[in-house]
Structure formats: C-alpha cells, structure tokens
Amino acid sequence: MKWLRILGLVALSECLVIIPLTKIKTLRETLREKNLLTNFLEENTDDRSQNATDDPKISLHPLRNYLNMVYFGNITIGTPPQEFRVVFDTGSSDLWVSSVVCSSQPCSANKRFNPHLSRTFRRTRRLFTLKYHTGRIVGSLGCDTVRIGNLVILGQEFGLSEKQIQLDRVPFDGVLGLAYPSLARKRTTPVLDNLKTQGIISQPVFAFYLSNQKENGSVVMFGGVDHSYHRGELKWIPVSRTHHWQITMNRISMDGVAIGCFNGCQAILDTGTSLLVGPTTMVTTIQKLIKAIPFGREYMVPCSNITQLPTFSININGSDYPVPAEAYIWKSPKGPCIINFREHPKPLKDPETWILGDVFLRLYFSVYDWGNSRIGLAPAV
Structure with a gap:
C-alpha cells in the first residue's frame, strides 16, 4: 500500500497546561525542586530511548522503514x-492513535489506547474527524502525558480513533503531526508547540534521516x-507559508532540460507521503518522457530500463537537487517496477504545488527550524 495522505481535521479543542509567564523551567528542573525526579524517572524509564548522539541537547529516536513506503x-x-x-508526519499537525473502543476491522491489528489504564488521562468530550485520501477516522479528544523517548510532554491533546474506515493493513497505530500550528484545529496545541x-x-x-531500503537506521x-x-553543508531555504513546511521551487527538469515550474512553483516537504506528487499535466509529461505504461491504477516501466531513464531534478534557491531513476522507481518485491510519481487526487488552490515525499527525503537529510521558519537540506550519507 502506498500511503498518500490528504488530511483534514475538525472539531478539536484544547487541554489546559498552566505555564508560568516568567522563565520556563524544564520538567526535570521542576521535579528536582520538588524531590520527585528520582521516582518519576524510575516509573517512566524506557530503555530504548537512549540517545544515539553524545550531544545532550539533541534527542534522537529510531524510525522503522517499512518497504520504503512509510516510516x-x-x-x-x-x-x-x-x-x-x-508516523512522524511533517504534513500534518495533530496527534492521534487507535482507541480501545474502536470496533472497526482496521483497528484490530493496531495497539489501542485504553484511557482507563492511565491515571493521568483526561477526556474532553470533544469529537474529531480525520479525512484521508484512502479513508476516514472519527473519535474523541483526550489529554495525557506523551513521551517521545526521553522527551516528556504534559497534558498533550491527542485524538482517540473510535472508527476507522478503509485504513486497513497499515503497519502503524497513529500519526504524530509536526507541521505548523495553523494546520491544526483551533484551540489545540500541537506537539511541537508543547x-x-x-x-x-x-x-x-527537528530533523529527519530516512534510510534507503534498510529497515533500521x-x-x-x-x-x-x-x-x-x-x-557537505546544509543549504537553508525560507518557508514560503507557515502552514505546511512549504518552500518555493525555481525549476523542474529532466536530464538538464526544463520541463516545468518555469515561473516558480510551490512544494511541500512531507514525511507522511511516500511519493512525489504533482500536477496532472506535469506527471503526465514525466510518464511520457520515461515511456511508462499503465499498470492498474499505477504506471510501470521495464526493470531493465531503469539505468537508461533520465534524472528528475528540482532547483531551489539556485541549487539543484537531483532524483535519479533508481530513487523514483519502486521495484516491488514480487512485481514490476512502478514509478513513484502521482497526480494530486484533487485540485489544489495552486495548480503547480508539489508534495516532496519520502522518495525525495531519502536522498536529502532535512532540518525543520520553526524558530526561524526555514528548512535545511543536504545530501544524506
């Protein structure tokens, strides 16, 4: 399954966490002052959350690569x-997981949150709906302590999925959004802000390194x-709109020949989308250039032709970011070679907007600086 997400979330509210207006203390400092730190750490230690770096200011967390489709x-x-x-998703801003009361078939394979087993859970009696390209989720909103490794967030709002339609056979239990708060619903505080x-x-x-092929790393x-x-050095790109992680591209080319985005166009960097998603006219042009043929709802090329296919390249701020055919072709384990370009499932306000998903982000280490509203890119090791 190629997980292509188009997300809309409605009817969420907020969880109140009182933060002093004076200098903010970390959770560790507050607990230490109250002589509660030792007990808290003993109760909440997760041996797998050990940082993989010697820098105590950076908190690293492993991701699993599932068949180059989702992390x-x-x-x-x-x-x-x-x-x-x-899924740590730069294309959305809200957190949700499956709930123990979910009776839909897709939930049966998921780990499900049981609010009755958590003494810090608080229900808000608010409902939410998530609309995906491949399905829909409905449920209620709650607040609780969320831990990302050794990072502990108090009173975090999150959705409890109670009904999942069509979202079956996905290898994850929920989504953690990392886009700007303007993409979240009103009166909610996303994980990043907390x-x-x-x-x-x-x-x-925060930053992502997405491995190629390897399940771990x-x-x-x-x-x-x-x-x-x-x-090499990170090249910084200003965010053009603080909603998604959106930037301006200057040109799109194949083997050095410009084929689109002649007057500039927009792109969204999205770790929650596995593909390169573009306007219908552009994707059709690319399909013709590489002589792709229909294969069900997708397009394929003979696997023997991959080394002869042109390189897809994006120019951003005067720098080229090439995507070779080996990256934009997906060789299924027991099937043909499928191209990883898709058309937008529905028209967007800007018809030339692209979504740069994992196909692009496996090639380029990406840094998201929401303090300065910029994105850093450099070739991944």
Whole structure:
C-alpha cells in the first residue's frame, strides 16, 4: 500500500497546561525542586530511548522503514506508559492513535489506547474527524502525558480513533503531526508547540534521516542537528507559508532540460507521503518522457530500463537537487517496477504545488527550524 495522505481535521479543542509567564523551567528542573525526579524517572524509564548522539541537547529516536513506503517510530501515552507506533508526519499537525473502543476491522491489528489504564488521562468530550485520501477516522479528544523517548510532554491533546474506515493493513497505530500550528484545529496545541513552551528542548529544531531500503537506521531528532547524517553543508531555504513546511521551487527538469515550474512553483516537504506528487499535466509529461505504461491504477516501466531513464531534478534557491531513476522507481518485491510519481487526487488552490515525499527525503537529510521558519537540506550519507 502506498500511503498518500490528504488530511483534514475538525472539531478539536484544547487541554489546559498552566505555564508560568516568567522563565520556563524544564520538567526535570521542576521535579528536582520538588524531590520527585528520582521516582518519576524510575516509573517512566524506557530503555530504548537512549540517545544515539553524545550531544545532550539533541534527542534522537529510531524510525522503522517499512518497504520504503512509510516510516514510523515508538512513543508512549499515559501513566503508566502505553506504547504506540506512529508516523512522524511533517504534513500534518495533530496527534492521534487507535482507541480501545474502536470496533472497526482496521483497528484490530493496531495497539489501542485504553484511557482507563492511565491515571493521568483526561477526556474532553470533544469529537474529531480525520479525512484521508484512502479513508476516514472519527473519535474523541483526550489529554495525557506523551513521551517521545526521553522527551516528556504534559497534558498533550491527542485524538482517540473510535472508527476507522478503509485504513486497513497499515503497519502503524497513529500519526504524530509536526507541521505548523495553523494546520491544526483551533484551540489545540500541537506537539511541537508543547515541546517549546514546556521547555523540553533547547532549540525549536527537528530533523529527519530516512534510510534507503534498510529497515533500521532511520531517525528523527529534536532540539538540534547531528551533522554526521549528511554530507557537505546544509543549504537553508525560507518557508514560503507557515502552514505546511512549504518552500518555493525555481525549476523542474529532466536530464538538464526544463520541463516545468518555469515561473516558480510551490512544494511541500512531507514525511507522511511516500511519493512525489504533482500536477496532472506535469506527471503526465514525466510518464511520457520515461515511456511508462499503465499498470492498474499505477504506471510501470521495464526493470531493465531503469539505468537508461533520465534524472528528475528540482532547483531551489539556485541549487539543484537531483532524483535519479533508481530513487523514483519502486521495484516491488514480487512485481514490476512502478514509478513513484502521482497526480494530486484533487485540485489544489495552486495548480503547480508539489508534495516532496519520502522518495525525495531519502536522498536529502532535512532540518525543520520553526524558530526561524526555514528548512535545511543536504545530501544524506
């Protein structure tokens, strides 16, 4: 399954966490002052959350690569912690997981949150709906303690899925959105904002390294950048709209010949989309250039032709970011070679907007600096 998400969320509210207007103390400092730190750490330690870097300011968390289609990692919710596999998604801003009351068939394979087992859970009696390209989720909203490794967020709002339509056979239990708060619903505080306002991380920065083919080795990092995951210097790109992680592209070319985006166009960097998604006219042009043929709802090329196919390249701020055919062709385990370009499932306000999903982000280490509204890119190691 190619997981292509088009997300809309409605009717969520907020969980109140009182933060002093004076200098914000970290959770660790507050607990230490009240002589509660030792007990808290003993109760909430997760041996798998050890940082993979020597820099104490950077918190690294492993992600699993599922067949180059989706990346997910573990978080916990509640006290005592209940563990879930979630997609760390730069294309949305809200957190949800499956609920124990979900009776839909897709939920049967998921780990499900049981609010009755958490003494820190608070229900808000609010409903929510998530609309995906491949299905729909409905449920209720709650608040609880969320842990991303050693990062502990108090009173985090999250959705409890109670009905899942069509979202079956997905290898994860929920989604953790990492886009701007304007993409979340009114009166909600996304995970990113809580990480900052509760003083949990030192810098409002996170980054992704997505491995190619290997099941293990991918990471998401919070609070800084581990530069061992990329080659050369990061090139910084201003965010053109603080909603999605959206940037301006200058040109699109195939083997050096410009084929689109002649007057500039927009692109969204989205770790929750596995593909390169573009306007119908552009995707059709690319299909013709590489002589792709229909294969069900997708397009394919003979696997023997991959080495002869042109390189797809994006120019951003005067720098080229090439995507070779080996990256934009997906060789299924027992099937043909499928092209990883897709048309937008529905028209967008800007018809030339692209979504740069995991096909692109496996090639380029990406840094998301929401303090300065910019994205850093460099070739991944």
